[in-house]
Amino acid sequence: APAEDWPKFIHDLNNSAHSGETGISSSNVQTLKTKWTFSIGYEFSASPAIATVNGTSMVFLGAWNGNFYALNAVTGKKIWSFTVDLVPPCKTNSCRIASSAAVDTANNLVFFGAENAYLYALNATTGALVWKQQLGDPHNGAEISSSPTFFNGMVFVGLASHNNAPCVIGLVNAYNELNGNPVWSLPTIDQSTCPSGTCLGGAVSSSLAIDSTNGVVYAGTGGPGANCTPPTQNATLYPDAVLALNASTGTLLNYY
Numbered sequence: 001a002p003a004e005d006w007p008k009f010i011h012d013l014n015n016s017a018h019s020g021e022t023g024i025s026s027s028n029v030q031t032l033k034t035k036w037t038f039s040i041g042y043e044f045s046a047s048p049a050i051a052t053v054n055g056t057s058m059v060f061l062g063a064w065n066g067n068f069y070a071l072n073a074v075t076g077k078k079i080w081s082f083t084v085d086l087v088p089p090c091k092t093n094s095c096r097i098a099s100s101a102a103v104d105t106a107n108n109l110v111f112f113g114a115e116n117a118y119l120y121a122l123n124a125t126t127g128a129l130v131w132k133q134q135l136g137d138p139h140n141g142a143e144i145s146s147s148p149t150f151f152n153g154m155v156f157v158g159l160a161s162h163n164n165a166p167c168v169i170g171l172v173n174a175y176n177e178l179n180g181n182p183v184w185s186l187p188t189i190d191q192s193t194c195p196s197g198t199c200l201g202g203a204v205s206s207s208l209a210i211d212s213t214n215g216v217v218y219a220g221t222g223g224p225g226a227n228c229t230p231p232t233q234n235a236t237l238y239p240d241a242v243l244a245l246n247a248s249t250g251t252l253l254n255y256y
Contacts, residue, residue, distance in 0.1 A: 009100035009147035036076030051103035062097025080127035100147040113144025131180030147207035158204025167228030170202035184250030199235035
């Protein structure tokens, strides 16, 4: 990607947060001024992604009104917008998009998740829906706040709980990047370590990092079921952990 592009959360597969941009430094940062603003009257909490699509520098980000926007990075003018499925708990003008976008310029696709537990793949140029997959039931608290990433023909994303009220079992899922077909899914709770019944928790709201050399996906998991509302039993594995997964198969390689 061009040095000034920032096509996904934390910049790259390794989540390095390091850009090749050299135009801004400690010597001139105090001279920066507002070039444009884009206001819709609703909160933005996702980090924007910036990518050059068909020669146009574009900013991609979602808002809490359930709309995902593509803006001209130079002028701030809206190029297109897309409204997510307004299924409960979403309603008109209210559906949190806290997932930061990932833009694959080679395939002209942009990926993001939403409060309705859908992962979306849109045409980056036009905003047309290419495919969508729902990772869980939002009625039962499923939400995607994880920022997706893509590697080796697949897109990866985590499933979290909506404010832990109620909780779901966390997931790390992989889909075919072009058509959305499921490739693998790993639950983050090992039920064999649950004292009794079904344990919940282990939400994956973190953004996945990828070791492209060794084909490993890393995911961080949230707290166990005692943190849920209402609380449930705690499984020993794998809440409050970092997981290392085989990117091709989803096999758990190790955890900490």
